[in-house]
Amino acid sequence: MAKQAKTAIQPTRAEDFPEWYQQVIKGADLAENSETRGCMVIKPWGYAIWENIQQQLDKYFKATGHQNAYFPLLIPLSYFEKEAECAEGFATECAVVTHHRLEATKQEDGSTTMEPAGKLNEPYVIRPTSETVIGAAFARWTESYRDLPLLINQWANVMRWEMRTRMFLRTAEFLWQEGHTAHETKEEALEETRQMHAIYEKFLREHLAIPTIPGEKSEAERFPGADMTLTVEAMVQDKKAIQAGTSHFLGQNFSKAQDISFTARDGSTQHAWTTSWGVSTRMIGTLIMAHSDDDGLVLPPRIASQQIIIIPVTPKEDTRDAIIDACEALAKTLRAKSFHGEPLRVLVDKRDLRGGEKKWEWVKKGAPIRIEIGPRDLESRKVCLQRRDQASNEKAFLEKEEFLRNVEDTLQAIQDNLLTRATQFRDANITECNDLSDFEKHWNAEQPGWLITPWAGSTEEEETLSKKHKITIRCLPLDQQDGEQAPCILTGALTKARAIWGRSY
């Protein structure tokens, strides 16, 4: 057997994708499991990505008229029961608070342990989502059509007691934003649902370099209680799908359950039309699986924790200070520049470590640009530039001035390159399929891509196919619901609608 080139992450993607994912997270120091079941600790390098996502997404929310607010973590059980479908949808994964203090109890061996005490009259559920508690507030705030629309967003933690967890992609507690809006008319609420969906698609594409398929969920896959769920579906490198963000049109279901009513222009009493939409720390999991390689994390510059790492190469004591000064000066110049309206994020790594060790640490952490400055570069006024989207041994020696002149372009080139790669990969792995036996065979592959098929089946028929092949309809792509008539892959009924099928996280 030929000796394989060693990769910084073991195993490789090809060898064991799920384990590779865990090792990328570990190698980049993004997060770790905690001793709270299914919950992770998000470490600084991972949390910085979330902070960038928050800040950048928040600007889109505010530019479209939304305001942030904060609602209680705990939902009284009686509230939660109001919207039956929603309560049922989350009932199996709710953390329930039943007591409000602890009491020390003496054990037989003389030690004391703490026990729950102060039983509550009514238990509380830790929010798995806040439709009910925010709906109750909306009911208080809405008297007249003049009070509408209500355009509210909340950045918060939520909890869903999942049995099988995976860091970032599925954790019992996660961080997210949840938008909740109430409108006078159905049309306005639909427009809002579509607007936020479009913002998610754009954000994932432009900021995270992740191309998604925007589409509608089938009835079986809708949010409990929604009339329509729009989704953006990302494909990651094992060709599985990840639902990266959803926007729900809730019709009047929640507003009737919670009495969000108002006096309309004609004097009648009406129920508001509501929406909700959210993305979570799951996006970071999607990002890792979409771009990383066998040497570790690859971060798109726009959301990278740090965009440029400057490494002083100081083999000799006599030039050490001068080199470090040059690095700091370069960092200062760079920080005065901006990329998409934000000051460049630059770190000088002055730690007392071997150069190779440092280099590989930043490779594994996915920093988009690494710059080395050594004794020779100091004289020649050059820098050594390495890009994370290129092979790890590729280097460019540039005049410092030239590097500075082009740095924003270089960052954008990396950003664009990641998006192009991910788009090509995805497009190469979505296949049109019009034949049921081809469809059935397709799912025997080890890592099957997505299939797009004409579809006119019922929810039951969808579920039968889904179970059989461990797949789901990821979405009905928005731009492919009105094409040529074709026979549904299962029922043969003529339809203009197309469904995308795939395995998913």
Added chain:
Amino acid sequence: MAKQAKTAIQPTRAEDFPEWYQQVIKGADLAENSETRGCMVIKPWGYAIWENIQQQLDKYFKATGHQNAYFPLLIPLSYFEKEAECAEGFATECAVVTHHRLEATKQEDGSTTMEPAGKLNEPYVIRPTSETVIGAAFARWTESYRDLPLLINQWANVMRWEMRTRMFLRTAEFLWQEGHTAHETKEEALEETRQMHAIYEKFLREHLAIPTIPGEKSEAERFPGADMTLTVEAMVQDKKAIQAGTSHFLGQNFSKAQDISFTARDGSTQHAWTTSWGVSTRMIGTLIMAHSDDDGLVLPPRIASQQIIIIPVTPKEDTRDAIIDACEALAKTLRAKSFHGEPLRVLVDKRDLRGGEKKWEWVKKGAPIRIEIGPRDLESRKVCLQRRDQASNEKAFLEKEEFLRNVEDTLQAIQDNLLTRATQFRDANITECNDLSDFEKHWNAEQPGWLITPWAGSTEEEETLSKKHKITIRCLPLDQQDGEQAPCILTGALTKARAIWGRSY
């Protein structure tokens, strides 16, 4: 009886301070009570203040080398028990999660209700503070002295099941930041504790226009498990004290309980020295009580949700569009300016409401500057300026260019004016007291100010005095622990130490 001038807030501060506080919050639309016991909904105008506090404080944290991270909401009971003093301190106010799902139960009347199901082997406590869970992570992360210091901050929600709540000042759930650090030496940890304390003092003074007394807590008032607690104590308008932020030196208490140990430079195994420090949404309550008046909220410009409200005055249809255009143009020009490095926050209130109604809404909401532009102003290129820190009928007619030229100065003048007022009020209400009978009499006043006394009493003696007069030692002011020898007000023992006493929220 002479007819009183009507105020926008009823009752006035003099009539009923606690009720005035509730009405200011309501009038400014900052927050409201929810149906989750002791928890509030923070509404957009209130939440924007928190967002500004977060962003501005976060810059200080990052500039001093701290990084943000995120830790689990739920703490296993066994963790929580590890630091006995801390567990005991919070045991009476813990929300406890005991179940992880809900089950529908059929009732006798045919309806179904949801009941907690899926009992957990080990209950979880919703974090009242995260020393234990972050300490467990620190123990994993610390092997060698090279891994230190760890300088971590978390922005999060926490829960303390308080029996008596008051919006912002004391709620069962609140938002805060909690810094947690681990150091190689005692000196470094002490230095960190003092540094963060100084940042809080500066932040409150410069950003919130609240002068505080920085000092040390007496042993009785320390954080459970701390060796030293530093505090910044604010005085609000009923002369009560509010602990606005604390910084704790935890010694090796938590690191020993949780085994945060490392190999030291000399090869020996040592326990780290840890600190923690935090401020919360309580600061917003402090802010309201410190600056607001009988017409409602008064916001310091640096943290105001909006700094400038522009109100188009459009009595006639034919000039309406031109006036609104002028307002929008002015807003655009203002938004391109900045105040302390942030773009000006400006809102044009185009709603179809009567001018007086609008004006009073913004008075109650505490917007620092209101600008009106009407038909005449359009011709004369003037604006009508009103400042929230001046009487509500005071107006200045300024050339638009002059207003624009000076707007940052005007905002700073308002900021400075609020700080000066609050400082004068506080200084006028702290009295030196060297005589026990004066001391005892002082607390009979309806709204007694603070007393500063020589103090060398024991914890028991302090608690006796505290109980008798419903007061506490707010702090031992840092700059007054080494003055003239004087006899302790209670024991008569000669001491250089001084204590500040007061009633508090």
